[in-house]
Amino acid sequence: MPDLPPLLLSRDRILHGLTPNELAKRVRAGALVRIRHGVYTNGVAWRALKPWEQYRLRVQAAAETFEKPTVFARRSAASVWGIPTIGQHHPVEALTLKNDGGRSRAGVSRHFAAPAGLSLVRREGILVTDRIRTVLDLAAFIPFTEAVAPLDHVLRPDGARRLPAVTKAELEAGIGSIYGAAAGRRMRAAIAFADPASGSAGESLSRALIHLAGFEAPVLQHQISDAAGLVGYMDFYWKRSKVVGEFDGEEKYVKPEYLKGKTASQAVVMEKKRENRIRALGINVVRWDWADLMQAGTLERMLAAAGVPRRRTRSAVTDAQTPH
Structure with a gap:
């Protein structure tokens, strides 16, 4: 997590040479953001933070x-x-x-x-x-x-x-x-x-939703290769139905450790080429993102349409009814 912006407490405003009216004026202008009663931070820095950082x-x-x-x-x-x-x-x-x-x-x-x-x-x-x-x-x-x-x-x-x-x-x-x-x-x-083996929070949530929907458990981080060599490691793989599932978090196209010197557009092109190599092996590819996970039933419909097999009906009902 990046360094968080410093906090300004209203009780310390006098140390910063601020009056209550000046504090209020800066909040109205967006220069400061009130986080909770008596606590403020820089508005620009606050708006640049991810929700979990806020x-x-x-x-x-x-x-x-x-x-x-x-x-x-x-x-x-x-x-x-x-x-x-x-x-x-x-x-x-x-x-x-x-x-x-x-x-x-x-x-x-x-x-x-x-x-x-x-x-x-x-x-x-x-x-x-x-x-x-x-x-x-x-x-x-x-x-x-x-x-x-x-x-x-x-x-x-x-x-x-x-x-x-x-x-x-x-x-x-x-x-x-x-x-x-x-x-x-x-x-x-x-x-x-x-x-x-789950590589991210999005993959973990995906796996839990896959389980509750009654699908067979996928293999995680499955290695796929073709005649040219290693294609990559798949987030989810169902061997029986030859389906790959890939969760697309924003990290893949934003964070430097994932980009490895490439631009975001270059990363998108390389990901598409990777997917084409997988499909050339006769494997179906299903991709989803956070928006799909947040919309009830969306991931289940996507996987069902791709032919991902279900567990035995009895076991699927039992697992889905487990208290959570």
Whole structure:
């Protein structure tokens, strides 16, 4: 994640030589953006951030304004750890150690957590639940389709943050007696399904939707070669129906580590040539993006039209009815 723009707290405005009227004037002009009550940041920098980066800054803003130490959890802890989550416009989430059902105020959703066995870490100046507790909480309390991406992520080493991979055994051990029986079943089902071979949050969400729609499980990162050599590694491959599935995230055409010195237009042309080589082998290619994943039923219709086989009817019904 790039460096986030600095925050300006209204209580410190006098240090910057600003009056309340000047603050308000800069907000109206777009030079400043009000993130939460009493917290502002540079408007141009804010608008250049991705939604998940804006969310991370909102967590930082909340931490700056609370007088008492606050433990951030679930999606907010995930944002600090660099663990991807699905969706936008989530509230900032923190813990309360008082068993009063939790409460939400000042734009922060509070969740009860018993203090016994609660492992906390101070990271980037913010107090958060540890990585295992963070992804387990997500698996326990958000839908299965959204819980897969965080679990897939922690099963891989995070080289950018120098964090080791977490094992499924460690995740299972972390469940302990903290959660109820129903939450435990949801977590174990998500852990069993999680796979470090998923290359991105979009691939993880795709795989979860594919599973719930009752399709056969695809092979992940399948290598395809032709007479000219290696064509590439496919996100999803169904051997029986000879279908390749490719998730097109914006990273493929924007991030330098994916472009490898090419322009975005060059990357698009190379991707098209790659797809032509795959089709020349008699393999059908289905491509989808975030918009397709966010529209209920779209991915299922695309894969069904391409001839991707379903699991046995009985097993498909059973899996689809699993609580999530």
